[in-house]
Amino acid sequence: MANERVRPRSCFASRARSGLQPALKTNAELFIVNLELNMQFDIVTIFPEAFSSYLNTSILKRAQKNKKIKINIINLRDFTADKHKTVDEKPYGGGAGMVFKIEPLTKAIGSILKFKSKNEKVKVILFSASGKQFDSKMASDFAKKYNHIIMIAGHYEGIDERVKKIVWDLGFKICELSIGSYVLTGGELPAMIVVDAVSRHIPGVLGKIESLEEKRYGVGVPVYTRPEVFVYRGKKYKVPKILLSGNHKKIENWRKQHQK
Numbered sequence: 001m002a003n004e005r006v007r008p009r010s011c012f013a014s015r016a017r018s019g020l021q022p023a024l025k026t027n028a029e030l031f032i033v034n035l036e037l038n039m040q041f042d043i044v045t046i047f048p049e050a051f052s053s054y055l056n057t058s059i060l061k062r063a064q065k066n067k068k069i070k071i072n073i074i075n076l077r078d079f080t081a082d083k084h085k086t087v088d089e090k091p092y093g094g095g096a097g098m099v100f101k102i103e104p105l106t107k108a109i110g111s112i113l114k115f116k117s118k119n120e121k122v123k124v125i126l127f128s129a130s131g132k133q134f135d136s137k138m139a140s141d142f143a144k145k146y147n148h149i150i151m152i153a154g155h156y157e158g159i160d161e162r163v164k165k166i167v168w169d170l171g172f173k174i175c176e177l178s179i180g181s182y183v184l185t186g187g188e189l190p191a192m193i194v195v196d197a198v199s200r201h202i203p204g205v206l207g208k209i210e211s212l213e214e215k216r217y218g219v220g221v222p223v224y225t226r227p228e229v230f231v232y233r234g235k236k237y238k239v240p241k242i243l244l245s246g247n248h249k250k251i252e253n254w255r256k257q258h259q260k
Contacts, residue, residue, distance in 0.1 A: 038147065038202045040070045043191045044108050045153040046087055048073045050188045055195065063205045071195060076100075079107040088156055097157035105152070105163045112150055113170050121146045124167055124174050125194065127154060127187035131176030134194065136219075142194075143201035151194060153187030220260030 043051065051073050054060075063069045077085035081103070088098040109124070116122060123146045132138075142149060152159065152174070164174045179190045199205050200212060224239040231237075242254045 038068050038204070039143065039198065040072070040148045041195050041198075042072045042074055042112050042148070042150045043153060043188075043195075044074045044076055044105070044151065045186075045188055045191070046076050046155060047153075047186065047188055048075045051192065054192055059205065060196065060199060063199055063202070066204065068202055068204050069195075069199050074108055074112070076104050076108055079104040079111070091157060095157075099157050100154060100159040100163075102160040102162050102166075105159055106166050109150065109152070109163070109167060110170065113167075113172065116148075120148050122148045122150065122172060124172050125149065125151045126159065126164075126174045126176050127152070127178070127190040128158065128176040129178055129183045131178040133181075134177045134179050134190075134197070136197065139194070139197035140201045142198045149194070149198065151187070151191045153191050155186045221255050221258050 045051070051071075055071055056064075060069070060071075064071060076087050080086055087101055087104050089101050091097065091099045113122070123142060167174050177190070177194070179193050184190065206212065222240075224243060228239050228244065229236055240254070242250055245251065
């Protein structure tokens with residue numbers, strides 16, 4: 001029906017919040033954003049176990065420890081009402097595949113948005129092969145414009161379309177994103193990619209802003225380290241002499257020439 005359609009808006013659009021707030025039982029402290037944080041990520045998924053190894057390693061682990069970012073993994077099955085914790089159903093109209101049900105998604109998203117502070121800048125993302133292509137510029141913009149990113153890691157044939165209208169009525173819009181021109185089995189990998197890409201642009205996560213490759217001399221510039229000469233099967237592989245010269249101006253020009 002025509003009145004069920006969500007009005008098209010930019011991925012950076014938001015709305016003043018309406019009075020619709022579902023009365024849901026949840027842990028309020030989990031969803032209240034610490035205003036001292038640079039960014040909070042909430043990821044709604046049916047596979048919470050998929051995230052721990054990557055998100056709790058290296059730079060992202062340190063960023064969480066230093067309270068630069070916070071990552072909440074929300075299990076969608078916790079918002080179901082039946083003993084089997086069912087999150088999907090067959091689509092109306094027939095066809096292959098299953099669709100994420102409206103009830104648990106509405107409860108999960110509503111419980112997060114219910115505790116939104118007035119001065120928060122929130123972005124709600126649904127990963128979709130037909131969505132807008134995610135890139136480095138978007139990651140940088142997200143880090144500057146928002147302090148709370150909510151991501152829905154979908155599966156199967158997608159989510160019940162009415163969820164988008166409900167999020168709109170809560171005062172927001174779901175921005176559909178794709179991480180590439182291919183189809184994945186779920187949104188868990190895209191969610192981790194967004195967390196990683198956005199976090200890099202948050203002050204203090206990498207230590208220095210110069211640590212951003214794209215801020216130094218571009219993505220894809222050849223790099224070398226010791227040894228100066230490496231011999232393999234009788235053949236010598238050498239570091240370009242210009243990088244050993246100590247002439248910073250010439251080295252900078254060389255790197256600019258080799259930008260990809």
